[in-house]
Amino acid sequence: MKKRSLIKGIGWGVLYLFLTVAPLFVMLVSPAPGQREFWRELSVSFGFVGLSMMALQFVLTARFQWLKSPYGSDVVYLFHRQISIVAFLLIISHPILLFVFSPSTVSLLNIFTAPWRARAAVVSVLALLGLIGFSIWRKTLKLDYYTWRIWHGIFAILAVGMALIHIELVGYYLNTPWKKILWLVYAVFWIGLLLYTRLLKPLWIMKRPYIVVDVQEERGNAWTITLKPDGHQGLRFHPGQFAWINVRSSPFSEKEHPFSFSSSSENTETISFTIKALGDFTKTIKDISVGERVYVDGPYGSFSIDNHAHAKAFMFIAGGVGITPMMSMLRALSDRQDSRPLTLIYANRDWESITFREELESLKRTLNLNVVHVLEQPPHGWNGKTGYINRDLLEGLLPSGIQKNDLEIFICGPIPMMNAVDGILGSMKFWPGDYHSERFDLV
Ligand SMILES: Cc1cc2nc3c(=O)[nH]c(=O)nc-3n(C[C@H](O)[C@H](O)[C@H](O)COP(=O)(O)OP(=O)(O)OC[C@H]3O[C@@H](n4cnc5c(N)ncnc54)[C@H](O)[C@@H]3O)c2cc1C
Structure with a gap:
């Protein structure tokens, strides 16, 4: 299992690197649109690679268990956080290099007079600043988690969406039909991913609700809730894994929380979570009533003895x-x-x-x-x-x-x-x- 997991992990890493630099191949492949200064091409390539990294963030956070399993969810989230900074620095280098080597381009910052391609770029960079700023200073800004998640999603979609519009409007590297097709495929994949995470997956979860069958107090200010699948087979998990649960809200809302299963994976009738009353949501667990409807998205994670049977x-x-x-x-x-x-x-x-x-x-x-x-x-x-x-x-x-x-x-x-x-x-x-x-x- 460990060897297979290692090979899978390396495989995803190589694919990630390939997809990150893929736009550069599109840039290099002839026919090139024409000769431009080195610094200009360098700034564009920084922008392309940064944008690729940003778009791939949607894959990292889309909760594909097959993708996360070789690393574990916490490692993937840590990577997501660190690589965002790298992507941000690459993207911001694109306009900075332009301003330094061609000072007249600073006028493109004036969104009242600038062409639409520049307006899209300005909105994309502002959204990116909001994305990074809100994430780093969420606690300092006293932003509650739900509000932060909503803004995080809006900023991310704006940053990537506007950047794609910017590329389309500049059109410099869309000089042949197949290059246009490649960028179109890229955009369609990205929109498809958004549709899957924001629409299809919540719909699927909604069709598979759970009913609370027991709420029990535990030592240490914790509560165990036990759930039974309502009209479906339920899920199978490996002991040690976790799921996102949604209480008193729909799977479309951002009000979901991650909890490890505390019940045995051998129990196929019910699943349990044991939750310590620590914050706004967890303090309300004790008030959940038997018969209430809960949505469960899982299982996730690779923290399990089953991955180390040897x-x-x-x-x-x-x-x-x-x-x-x-x-x-x-x-x-x-x-x-x-x-x-x-x-x-x-x-x-x-x-x-x-x-x-x-x-x-x-x-x-x-x-x-x-x-x-x-x-x-x-x-x-x-x-x-x-x-x-x-x-x-x-x-x-x-x-x-x-x-x-x-x-x-x-x-x-x-x-x-x-x-x-x-x-x-x-x-x-x-x-x-x-x-x-x-x-x-x-x-
Ligand atoms: C993989 C995993 C497994 C977990 N398993 C358990 C478990 O078995 N039992 C248990 O008691 N706790 C578990 N937790 C922790 C639990 O998810 C958080 O304590 C809970 O979401 C905090 O919510 P709150 O509103 O009560 O806390 P608040 O005090 O409002 O928030 C405290 C902090 O918790 C984090 N947080 C808040 N809401 C969310 C959310 N929706 N999703 C993620 N983080 C959030 C934020 O960083 C926030 O600043 C687990 C967390 C993870 C990541």
Whole structure:
């Protein structure tokens, strides 16, 4: 599985690079429209490559599981964020180079007198500035997540759409019919993708609703909601994966939230999510009533034991509500009567707030499971681990002489904990392909 995933990952990477530079081939292929200065061609090629990258962002965020599976959703979102900056710098270099080498072109910024091709370019760049600015300073600007998502979509469509109109109106590199066709295919693909993500997919999700059959309070200010498919077969997932759920709103709205499945993947009747009441939406989970309709878009992610079936043992490192994907994996392993050695290192503030505390104890009876609780504020007389998960603790629990691929480690919890554990495992020269993390802060 790992090798196949690696080959797939490299394959997508190569295709991404090819599509990014594809417009340059169109530029170079003869017949060239005519000789122009080097700096002008350079500025245009920066613009083309930047635009390609921007358009490909729609593919990255379209939630194609087949595309994300070799990397994991968090890696794809991280790439999406970083590559946006590169694309922005390339696109902005296009007008800057023009202004520097041909100062008279600055007059094109005046949208009252400029031709339409320049107006389209100005709107595209302004939308791009809005896109980047709102994303970097969302929290500083106190923009709530939903408003940000709506603007993010509008700015992205405007930036790419206006840039395509700009290319069409300039028409310089559309000097032969087949070049025109190539750009048309590009535009049609882009519009098709938008139609799929904004119309077809929400429609499909709407036709497959779920009904809430149980809402249960858990330790640690969390609530488990259990859903049953309403009039369809439901979905199958791998333990550890997640889905986007929509409560009291349609799949067309932006009001969806990602949550890991906490139920066993072996249960084909119902699915459960365990949600910690932390913010505006999650605090309302406890008010959901049995019988309410919920929409589920998933499964997504590659954070799963099923991607590492070869492993001789598994270790789970969880903090707080980061237990949810681990719980799904442990429940599935129990249902499958798996006898491999399992270790769960579970960090919490105190003994009372340990979500699934009792069930973890009972899972020890069906699984070969060692649970190590780490408490920040231990109760009086506690003789277990205290403080935070650190190097000493991990070294003490990791078996010596582990070979590559023998032990697979899954990490999920608060960001400082995940960064610390990633760093410790890296510095212990643990094989990077053998430890996996799920980050709950995608945006
Ligand atoms: C892959 C994945 C799996 C997750 N699994 C679980 C889980 O099993 N249990 C659990 O309790 N939490 C889980 N989360 C976290 C959960 O999605 C967020 O805590 C929740 O969406 C925050 O919403 P809120 O309105 O309550 O919080 P708010 O306080 O309003 O928002 C807090 C922050 O959460 C983020 N956020 C808000 N809304 C969304 C949204 N619609 N989509 C994405 N991020 C958002 C934003 O960065 C925001 O600033 C998971 C997150 C991810 C990415």
